[in-house]
Amino acid sequence: MKDLFSFLKKVYFFEDLPDQQIKKIQQVCHQIEYQPGQVIFEEGSQADRFYIVAEGAVEVWKDYKLPEKDLLAVHERGHLFGEMALIDELPRSATVLAKQPTRLFYIDRDDFHRIIQNNSEIAISILKSVTDMVRSSNEYFVENLRERARELEKTNQALQEAQEELLLKDRLSTLGKFSSLILHDIRNPLSILRSMAEMIVLNSREPDRVARNAKRIIAEADRLNQIASELLDYSRGEIRLNMSIVNLRDFFGKLLEAVEEKFQARNIDVSTDIQISEPVIMDEQRMFRVFFNLADNARKAMPQGGKFSIKAFKADQTLKVEVSDTGVGMDPSIQKKIYDPFFSSSEEGGTGLGMSIVKSVIEAHNGTLFVSSKLKGGTTFRVTLPLIE
Helix, strand or coil, X not given: CXXXXXXXXXXXXXXXXXXXXXXXHHHCCEEEEECCCCEEECCCCCCCEEEEEXXXXXXXXXXXXXXXXXXXXXXXXXXXXXXXXXXXXXXXXXXXXXXXXXXXXXXXXXXXXXXXXXXXXXXXXXXXXXXXXXXXXXXXXXXXXHHHHHHHHHHCHHHHHXXXXXXXXXXXXXXXXHHHHHHHHHHHHHHHHHHHHHHHHXXXXXXXXXXXXXXXXXXXXXXHHHHHHHHHHHHHCCCCCCCEEECHHHHHHHHHHHHHHHHHHCCEEEEEEECCCCCEEECHHHHHHHHHHXXXXXXXXXXXXXEEEEEEEEECCEEEEEXXXXXXXXXXXXXXXCCXXXXXXXXXXXXXXXXXXXXXXXXXXXXXXXXXXXXXXXXXXXXXXXXXX
């Protein structure tokens, strides 16, 4: 392509960027071509770059090598793909191959990380691809389901046709609810990110305001990354742990720093009792999400303020952590549903995947999770994890 700069300016995710930022992207772009049916990358492979379609089209497949493979999306000129695995540093979640003669521009992982770390405007533009991925994946997945339904109608006669229709309706209902929850939660932080970025531009000569808005941007980017991580873990259906040595005092210290501002805004008193000093082995990032979700649920349960506490201690070669609040509590009917995907009883919304992921992560560590709660009497979650020596 003769004019890469002009092409990049027309790419949806970069169209709002100033020319200076476009040129930074242009400098690290490389070109590559693929023939129809040629695999660009495989599901489960390590991510080393992300791509922009310059000419042609690519198909995104889940379980491509299995008979039950699903077409998730088709990306055409100007579309980005492959960026999620660079953001979360996990293996590729799908297989991508060329649908027709295709020319791509790509940016290597190291260049990508350097650009988004040093350029907040570019980082915000890249984050837009998350919503596009969810939308396009839903559209093609729904169409794929409908095509299967049409094939079954031709071969299975009346009874099998009725069964497939019920299955299709159930899946479409789940997809519709999933799309509504995820897209709603993604739009909120994206709107805040854009607003804070605009405030930085307007107040560029006021360091205090710039620092405050930059801190908010980081927090919202972390929130968006958490949503994306929950989506990825749920879609894969399997938690791949990345075990490391963790100091619990530092771990819970970081947790309280992450929730401090929102807890203070609701006059919630926080106390901790960390009785175990030796390091433990766990997937730090995922366990942080576990306790962040528990803490954030506690915050939502105390709209008028209250007390929140974390107690961690060692017992019978296990780590036991109790997370308690004095909030509104839950009746038995709610307690039975809290681990169901897409279920949320909070008026503040959410993906509905948080507690489902919490339970999955703890079980992946061979741990257990128990809850005791009473309506208007607060809630306590008890986490037990085996200590690895």
